[in-house]
Amino acid sequence: MLTEHCSKKRKFKSDYQHEKISKRLKTSIKHKKILSNIECLPNEIFYQIFSYLTDRELLNSFCFTLKNKRFDELIRNRTSINFRSIQRSQLIHLIYKNSLINQKILRQIHLFNDDNTPGLINLFFNLYSFDLFPNLKILVLDQPEQTDLIKLMKYFSKLEHLSIRLSTLVRMPSIVYTNLYSSVLCSSLKSLTIIDDPDEPITLPENMSLPYLKNLTLGSLTSFDIQKIFQAAPKLSYFKFHLNSEQSDTQNEQCINTNITRIDIDAPRAEFDLISKILFQTRKLKSLKICCRGESAWVWECFIRSFLPNLIDFRFKFDIRQRNISILEYEQDWWTKVKKWIVIGHPLSSVFYTLPFIDTKLTLNARTAFRQQNCFSSKLSNEYSNIRQLILTLNPLGFKLCQSNDVYFNNIDSLTLIDYKNSQKPVSHLSTLINLINIRHLTIDHRMRSGTFLLLIKEMPQLNSISGQDVAFSAITNKFQNEIVISFLKKNIQKLTISPSKACDDIRYVSQLCVVFSHITHINLSLKWAIDIWPWLKLSNLSSATVFCRHGSFINLINDPANHKWFFNCTYELRSHQDLRLWIQ
Template sequence: MEQTKRHRQQNSITSNNKKKKLSNNSSSITHLEDLPNEIFYEIFGYLDFHYVYKAFSNLNIRFQNLLNYSIHSIKLNISSMSKSTFQYYYTHIIIPNKHCIKSLHLSNPFIINLIFKPFSFSIISNFIQLETLILNNIEKIYLTNILKQLISLPKLHSLVINSVDIVRCNNKFYCQLFRLPTLKYCKFNIPEDDHYDELPFSINEYSSIKHLVIENNIHLKKLDALLSYVPQLHRLSIHQLNQSFDKETQIFSSVLKYLTHCSIGKISISFDEFELLSKNIFHHLQVLYILKNCDEEYVNANRWEQLILSHIPYLKIFDIKFNIRIDNHLTVENLMNQFNSSFWFERQWFFTYNFRLKMFNFPVTIYSTRPYRRKYYKLYGDRRKTTDLYEEDTNIDSVSHVEIENEKIIIDCVNYFPNTTKLTLWNDTINISEYSLSTTLNQILPLQQLTTLVILDCYDQFINIIELLSFAINIHTFIIKFTVLNKNNLIVYYQCENFQLVSNRNNIKRLDRFYYGYYQEIIVILVICIHCVLKIQRKLNLIE
C-alpha cells in the first residue's frame, strides 16, 4: 500500500516537472525558426508541397535540407504551369521525393504524359507510398498506358480519372480499373459515343472497390455487367442512368450484399426497370437519393410502398426530387395525398411540391422535406434562386453547414441557423465594407459555435478574416482556397490588434488546401496558427 502511494507521488512529481519544463520552453519560443523540424513537417503536411517548396526552398540552408531530404508524406497538386517551370519542379521536387509522395493531383496533359511515360522510362512505379491519385484532362490515347502502370502501385486506394475526350467504347478502361489490386474508392468520367458494345460479365475477376462514383452516363444493361465486378461495393453514385439501346426486358444478374448507399443524379429508365434493378441490388440499402425524373410513375406512392416493403426493407433515408408535368392542380393534390398513409408517417418520410410556372401542363417539382437530410444550406446572391434543399422548407435547426455567396444576402437573410458548425464564405462575402463582417454574420449564426471555416477566392481582404477569427474562437479547421494578399498590406495585418489577439488565442489544429500562396502569405497564416503549432509541440514532447 505504502509502495503504491510513493509510486503515485513520484509519478505526480515527474508529471509536474514535465509540464513545467514544457511551459518554460514553449514560452521561450519567440521566432518561427525556433520551432523544431518535426513541427515544420507537421505544418507542411497540411499544405501542398509545391507551394511549401516555392516559399521555403531558398530561405536558408535549414529549410533546403528539410525539403530536399523529407522523410514525411508529401501532397502534390500540380495544376497549370509552363513546361520550363515543371521541368525544374520535376527534377528538384518530384524525383528526389518520389518515395514520399502520398497524394498526387495532376491536371495538365503535358505533365501527365511526362510522368506516365512508356514503361521503360516511367517513374510512377517508384511512387511506392502513393495512396491518392487524381488525374484530370486525360487524353484518351494515354488512358490505356496510364491504367496499366497503376497496377504496380502497392498502396493506391483512391483514384479519380476524368477524360477530356469521348471514347468509342469505355469497356476496356472499366476492366483495367477493376484490376487495380488495392483500390477502395474510384471516381471516373470516361464518356463514350453512341456506339454501344456490351460489357462482358465478370466470371472470376473481382475488384476491391467499396465506393464507386460514375460521372459519365451509363446504360442500364452495362451497369448490370459493371456491378458484377464489384461485389464488395458499399456506396454507389451515378450521374445519369439511361435506358439500354435494345428494348428487351432487363434481367439483372448482379447481386450486391453490402450496398447500403445509392445516389442517382438523373434516371431515364422506366419505373418497371427501376423495380427490377431494386429487387436485385437494393436489398440491404439504407440510403437512397434520386434527384430528377420526368416519369409520373415515380411519384406513385403505392408502388414505392410495395417496392420498399418487399425489396428494400432496411431503407432509412428516402430522399427524392422529381420534375414532372401535370395537367392541373387537382392532379398534383391527388398524387401528394397518396403519401399521407401510415407507411410514410411511421418512417417520418414527408414530401411537398413546388410549381415552376402557374399554367396548364406546368412543371412541378416533388421533393422530400425530412429535416435530418438538410445539413447544408446555401445563401445565394440572387434570392430568386433556390438550392437543391429548397430553402423555404428546410428545417433551420438541422443545418450544420452554411455557405454564403455574397454580402447582400447576409444583410437580407431573415433566418437564424442556431446549430451551424461549418461556414463557407466566398470573396464577395468577405469584401463587406459598410458593415463589420463578424457583426453581420453573428446575426444569422453563432460565430463562437463554429469549428470549421472555409474561405473561397480571398483577394486581399484578409483583414476581415482576421476579424472573423477573433470572434470565432473555437475554429479548429481552417481551409483556404486561392488566397492573394497585397504585399503592401502585410505590415497592416501584423500590427492590427485583432491579429495579435488571434495569433495568441486561436484553437486552429488543422490548416488545409492552401493554394496559390507565396512566402509572405504563408507566414501570415502560420503566425495565426502558431498557437496550434505549440499545442502539437507539447503533445509530441519535442521541446528539449
C-alpha cells in the same frame, strides 16, 4: 554658419542610417527567433500542419520562403502529393532541385491538366517513370490527354484506388475507351472512379473480375451493364452511375443479392419499374440518392417496407410532370415521423425533393416566378443554399417576385442574365434575390446596356470572368465609347468566353475587343474559321485558350511551315480537327 549647417546635416543623416540599420537587425533577430522556435517543433506536428495546406501553399510557404534543409526533407518524405493549381515553373524548379518527392515511400498522386497546370501529367511521368513508385496505391488524373492515358493504362492493374476525370468536350476514339475499361475492370482495385459524359454509353468488357472492388463510380450504364457489375464485384458497397434508360435491357436478368449499402443513381428519364428492378437486388441498402421520374408515395413506401428494410438515408428528386401526384402524399406520418424524411415541392418547377436540395444549378424564368411568387416565403429562404449556378431570365415583370428583404440565393458564384432590360429598378431588386458579393462569373446577352452593367458590377467586387456574344460587349460598352466600363473590363476580367451573335457569322469588333480585354489570361473562343485565331493569340498576358472553329481545321494551321515556330514554343492539345486547347508560355 554654412559649416555648422553641413555638420548638422551629416549628423542627421548618420543618425538616420544608424536607426535604419538597427531596425533591420532587430527584425532579423526577431525573424531568427521565430524560425528557431518553429524548428524546435517535432516532425509529427509539422506533418499535422502540412495536412491543413494544399501542396501549392505548402511549397510556397516552406520551399520558396524558408530555405531550410529540414523542411525540404520533410516535404520530400510525404506519402501523398496533390498538384492542383501549382505553377508549372515552381514544379519544374522543385523536380530538378530533387526536393519534391521520395518515390519509394509515395502512396498517393493527384495530377491535373487544368489552365494553371498545362501538360502536367505528361511532364510528371516523363521525369518520373511509373515503375519508380513501388508503393503507389492511389492515383487521381484530372483530364489526362489521350497519349497520357494510353501510356499509363498498363500500370492501372497495380493500383488499389484509381480516379480519372475525362474531358467531356471531345470524345476520344472508341478503341481508347474500350482499352481503358478493359484495363481497369479486371484488376485488384478497391476503388474506381471514371467521370465521363453521362450521355455517352460505356462499352464494358465481356469478362470482368473485380473481387476486391468496394467503391465504384461510372458514367452511362444500361440495366444489363449494372447486372454484369453486380456479378463481377461481390464486395461492392458503394455504387454511383448514370442509368441509360433508353438502352436498358431487362430481359434474361438474374436476381443477385448484393452487399451494396450506398447507391447513387442519376436517371432523370427512368420510370419506377426500371428503378425497382435494380434496387430489388440491394436489400442491404442503407443510403439511397436518386433522380428519376415521380411515383406515388404509397408505391415507394410499400417497396421500401418490403425490400429495403435497412434504408435510413433517402435523398431524391422526382419529376412529377404529367403525373397526378400530390405533395400531401409525402406528408404522412410514415415519411415525416417514422423515417423523418422531409419532402417538399419546388416552388418554381414540377419537382418533389428531399431536403437538402441536391442540385447546384437552377433556371429561374419570368413565367414560373410570376406564377409561383406566393410560394416564396421566409421558411424556404435556406432551400437554395446548394445552388452555385443560376440562370436568370427575369424581365422587370418577373421582379414582382422580389418584394421582401430575404435573400434566397446566398452562394451563387456563376450568374447568367437573359432579357435584362436597361432599368435601375430590377438591379436594386436583384440584390434582394441574390447575394451578388460572391459572384465570380457573369454571362450577359445583347439586351444589357452600359448603365445597367455599371450598376451590376458595383455589387460584384469579385467578378473576374465574363461570357457573351460580340454584340453583348458592344452593347455594354456603348459601342466601345464608355470609358468607365472599358476601364473595369481591362482591370478586373481575367477570363473571357466569346462567340458571334449567329453561328454562321464571324466574331465582329475583333480589334476593339482585343483592346478592351488586353489583360485577360484565359479565353474561350468559338470561331467561324480556324485562321481567325491569330488576333486573339497576340494578347500579351494570355496563358491559355480553348478554341472551337466551325470551318477549316487546326491541323492545317499547325502543320503550316509559317506557323511551325509559334506552335513549337507552346503546349497544345488537339482534341479534334476543330477543337484546340493551348497553353502559351
